[in-house]
Amino acid sequence: MAHSAERTPTLTPGGHGRNHTAADDDVSKRLLDSAATLSYDPATEIDWDAPLEPGHYGLNPEWSTLYGTALWSEMTEEQRVVLTRHEVGSIMTTGIWFEMILQQMVLRDQYLKDPASAEFRFALTEIADECRHSIMFARACEKMGVPQYKPNQLVAQAGRAYKALARGELAYGGILVAEEVLDVMQRDWMRGENVLDIVRGTSRIHVVEESRHMKFARQEIRERLRGAGTLRRRNAAFGIAAGAYVIVTSMVHPSVYKAAGLDVARAVAEARASEHRRAMMRTSSRHLMAFLAENGLLTGASTTLYRRIHML
Ligand SMILES: [Fe+2]
Ligand SMILES: [Fe+2]
DSSP states (O other), X not given: OGGGSOOOOOBOSSOOOSOXXXXXXXXXXXXXXXXXXXXXXXXXXXXXXXXXXXXXXXXXXXXXXXXXXXXHHHSOHHHHHHHHHHXXXXXXXXXXXXXXXXXXXXXXXXXXXXXXXXXXXXXXXXXHHHHHXXXXXXXXXXXXXXXXXXXXXXXXXXXXXXXXXXXXXXXXXXXXXXXXXXXXXXXXXXXXXXXXXXXXXXXXXXXXXXHHHHHHHHHHHHHHHTTOOHHHHHHHHHHHHHHHHHHHHHSSXXXXXXXXXXXXXXXXXXXXXOHHHHHHHHHHHHHHHHHHHHXXXXXXXXXXXXXXXXXX
């Protein structure tokens, strides 16, 4: 168990009122160096004027929520193309929503922290990355003709509460869940030969920059939980799992099926019951689940929630 192998923290100067060690700051320093070496400006990196390749999917068909269902086999090729474009657009819109939440949480977390520390500087670098990502996803959706798919009122308000209240390991746990789930999908999207160039390009940028964000989030979670008691760990475990539940169930909006001319109720039911979909979710969560287990964040209650959304 990694969390039992705790060091005696050597506190760094500069007003970090918690277990922030010199080793923690080294992680941030390396991430800053990496960001200086390899970062992208999507405004110039992507050819925004290129026409969409006709017949290309929005995401690899295997990542479609309906792939492998009876409904999928009845659909025309044209419907599959439209559906996958709306699905990827819906995931990107959810991405923007989540990036807004995490920018606020990180900004709040760094309030009045030492500007000389690598942690502070990397946190601000991450916010700048997310800001560019959201604009990039917004442009990609516009280009694909995908409307804004908003979460329902209840979920929207839950997100508002989470971003106003979540701190420490809860904030970075929510961030990590969203980033991990998206990462696995985008690694396939960026290599998909029959996937739109605009999706491949935006995915490549996102995968590269988010790999640093995930390292940062994991480090922050380890640091905040160092020496934490059972109750605090249990609460964090449940809060992060609840965040995961909301993220995973909100990713693809049911209206994408209407856009593809499908019966929404039937599509939702078949997607929900799809064994292929469940297997994809489990595969994409494997790495995240291993990290949560290592840090004592797979408790009975959180495991139940992860099973319900097929992340376990
Ligand atoms: Fe991002
Ligand atoms: Fe990120």
